[in-house]
């Protein structure tokens with residue numbers, strides 16, 4: 001087991017309002033970990049705080065043995081921590097190829113000297129064939145799902161060790177959800193870690209090794225996806241899912 005990310009006692013605030021309370025979580029190499037919870041539970045805030053995008057925070061975030069809480073987001077990204085925000089930040093005026101090139105960073109190696117997978121547009125088009133068919137299409141002329149794929153692909157161009165993915169399947173057509181699942185599993189095979197904020201339990205079941213459940217900014221459960229499926233309280237109370245009557 002090789003630890004990529006360890007978050008301990010993480011607290012965060014927007015203005016006077018405390019949003020995260022003592023959040024703790026860990027992601028290891030080659031592990032897909034889901035962060036679940038209802039709307040407003042604090043999933044996005046957790047990812048943003050790890051990524052250096054929330055100003056007022058306290059606690060410890062260690063990435064590849066380096067404390068990163070307090071570093072600016074661009075420095076964190078350069079250390080090899082990829083982030084795909086919920087709102088799909090692509091450059092609307094640039095085409096697919098140009099968007100991908102804006103994400104390019106140098107090749108990396110793991111601590112044991114082995115190379116980290118180095119992404120090129122061609123490799124990414126095997127994961128997302130639609131993108132390969134629309135190389136010169138500007139962001140403005142892409143569907144929400146295509147933009148989501150491009151946003152993920154642009155992040156992968158940075159050759160990250162670990163990717164934070166915020167609700168990748170939200171509002172995306174089923175065929176693209178399948179490609180996103182496939183992408184997550186391919187990254188896992190390459191030993192990359194993934195921390196995935198997701199409300200879709202079926203998506204999580206198909207890709208994740210284990211999950212944390214957040215409620216009002218606190219981790220209420222940590223364990224396997226099977227445990228969540230089997231626990232009516234978690235499903236009803238923390239995930240807002242219908243339970244069998």
Ligand SMILES: Nc1ncnc2c1ncn2[C@@H]1O[C@H](COP(=O)(O)OP(=O)(O)OP(=O)(O)O)[C@@H](O)[C@H]1O
Nearest residue numbers: 014019037038039040041042043044045046086197
């Ligand atoms: N920029 C902000 N300023 C003030 N409050 C915010 C801000 N962003 C989020 N919040 C509040 O913080 C809480 C947690 O929001 P967050 O977006 O982290 O939840 P979430 O679990 O990701 O939910 P969703 O799936 O709806 O994005 C909510 O009460 C939300 O209203």
